[in-house]
Amino acid sequence: GDDSTLDLIGRFLGSLGPVTRSERALTTVLCLGIAQSEQLAANLGHARWQDLLVRQRAIVRAELARFDGHEAARSPDGFLVSFDGPARALRFARTVRQVLRDQLRLEIHAGAHTGECARAGDNLSGPAVEIGLAVLLAAQAGEVLATSAVKDLGVGSGIELRELGAQVLKGVPGRWELYALED
Numbered sequence: 001g002d003d004s005t006l007d008l009i010g011r012f013l014g015s016l017g018p019v020t021r022s023e024r025a026l027t028t029v030l031c032l033g034i035a036q037s038e039q040l041a042a043n044l045g046h047a048r049w050q051d052l053l054v055r056q057r058a059i060v061r062a063e064l065a066r067f068d069g070h071e072a073a074r075s076p077d078g079f080l081v082s083f084d085g086p087a088r089a090l091r092f093a094r095t096v097r098q099v100l101r102d103q104l105r106l107e108i109h110a111g112a113h114t115g116e117c118a119r120a121g122d123n124l125s126g127p128a129v130e131i132g133l134a135v136l137l138a139a140q141a142g143e144v145l146a147t148s149a150v151k152d153l154g155v156g157s158g159i160e161l162r163e164l165g166a167q168v169l170k171g172v173p174g175r176w177e178l179y180a181l182e183d
Contacts (some may be wrong), residue, residue: 031133040052067083082117086154135178161180164177
């Protein structure tokens with residue numbers, strides 16, 4: 001009867017093991033790093049460079065909390081962060097850029113893209129992350145660059161973006177319309 005069917009279903013579901021929670025969602029990814037970090041590290045020496053990194057991380061994380069962003073990954077001098085919308089990501093980037101300039105005399109560069117990401121815990125993966133990293137690589141010192149997806153989804157936010165035109169991004173096929181965040 002029904003009991004044996006339920007028992008069979010129960011045994012089958014039990015055999016699958018625990019569910020690994022991975023979800024796909026539209027996310028604004030922001031990759032940011034310290035501009036010319038290798039040169040800066042060499043100029044400052046190890047101890048001063050490490051101190052600067054600790055202070056930079058504290059500032060980035062404080063602003064991340066204020067802007068309701070999520071830290072997905074960190075490199076020695078940079079971050080991969082995510083936001084539920086492009087306007088918040090760009091406001092965060094503008095604020096971090098200014099605070100790091102004012103407090104540490106440090107220039108960053110950043111790249112933003114909105115796309116679908118796979119999220120497992122705090123980790124993000126997928127083409128949107130790769131595109132965000134490619135946009136970061138295209139950004140010069142002090143620049144926060146964004147793709148047209150960020151621009152289009154941020155319409156009405158009051159954030160000004162200057163058109164830079166179509167560019168080829170390292171490791172990403174095609175040409176991408178990029179926009180620079182104004183100060």
